[in-house]
Amino acid sequence: MTRILLIIIGCFLCFITATFPVVAETQWGFGLSGGSEGITGFNLSVGNFYRVPEREVLFVRDRGIHQEELPVVFFLAQRANVAPGAIVDLRLRGMNWMDITLHFGLQPDIYYVPVRVVGKQGPPYGNAYGYYKKHPKREWKKIRFKDDEIVNQVNLKFISEHYGYDPAQVMKHRSEGRRFTEIDRDVREQREGKKKDKDWKEDRKGQQRHGKEEKHKGKGKRGKED
Numbered sequence: 001m002t003r004i005l006l007i008i009i010g011c012f013l014c015f016i017t018a019t020f021p022v023v024a025e026t027q028w029g030f031g032l033s034g035g036s037e038g039i040t041g042f043n044l045s046v047g048n049f050y051r052v053p054e055r056e057v058l059f060v061r062d063r064g065i066h067q068e069e070l071p072v073v074f075f076l077a078q079r080a081n082v083a084p085g086a087i088v089d090l091r092l093r094g095m096n097w098m099d100i101t102l103h104f105g106l107q108p109d110i111y112y113v114p115v116r117v118v119g120k121q122g123p124p125y126g127n128a129y130g131y132y133k134k135h136p137k138r139e140w141k142k143i144r145f146k147d148d149e150i151v152n153q154v155n156l157k158f159i160s161e162h163y164g165y166d167p168a169q170v171m172k173h174r175s176e177g178r179r180f181t182e183i184d185r186d187v188r189e190q191r192e193g194k195k196k197d198k199d200w201k202e203d204r205k206g207q208q209r210h211g212k213e214e215k216h217k218g219k220g221k222r223g224k225e226d
Contacts, residue, residue: 039067041188042181049162050074056084063088068180069151071158072097080104097150109140111153113160115167124152125171155180163187 043061047054052074060073065088073091077084082104090100101108112132121129128149132140145153152174159180160167165187173183 039181042067042184043070045162045184045188046070046074046158049158050078052084060084060088064092068155072151072154075154075158076100076104076106079106079110097147098145101150107141108143108145109137111145111150111157112140113153113157113167115156115160115171121171122175124148124174125156128153159184159187163191165191 043054043057046052047057050071057070057074061067061070065073069091073084073087076087076097080087087100090103091097095103098108101110111128115129128143128145131143135142156167156170156174159165159170170183170187173186174180
């Protein structure tokens with residue numbers, strides 16, 4: 001009896017060991033970005049906006065740059081006119097985004113995104129836009145952003161400009177605790193849905209015009225025969 005019990009316990013432990021990594025991996029993946037589709041789409045969006053091949057985006061990510069920090073790498077590389085690898089090298093050495101910005105002679109006012117904010121802006125944008133509101137533009141170069149503030153500002157700029165989407169709405173989604181990979185996915189799907197609807201309506205109008213023309217031609221032909 002004891003031997004049978006030990007065999008049952010052994011089989012149970014083997015089952016748990018085999019299935020746990022799969023469960024953990026699934027939970028980790030969905031916790032990161034809402035699913036692999038969100039990550040893949042985000043990479044494509046970053047590549048399209050900053051005009052770099054997706055393989056370069058993936059290469060930067062695989063070097064150890066967090067998914068939602070990818071836009072920061074390519075934004076700074078374009079502004080500093082350097083290869084993305086130069087930005088990544090400094091980041092992996094432990095430099096924060098503000099120090100990297102200043103290292104290339106850039107000023108913190110490059111992170112400003114014009115947006116109509118009604119009332120007091122809460123986190124995570126409250127500090128940045130509170131400073132913008134209280135200080136004249138000539139003093140914006142004195143701002144010293146934290147890493148998460150720079151990530152928020154660059155992704156705000158990226159998503160709003162890439163899709164022509166209201167930055168105030170991006171800020172709202174972010175204040176609700178949503179990840180940028182999720183916001184990008186939803187805005188992209190919304191834009192694609194509107195494009196499909198627009199294409200369908202234009203195709204429908206074209207068919208209607210064609211039908212009217214054919215009907216008109218038919219009437220003209222019958223008139224001649226009479």
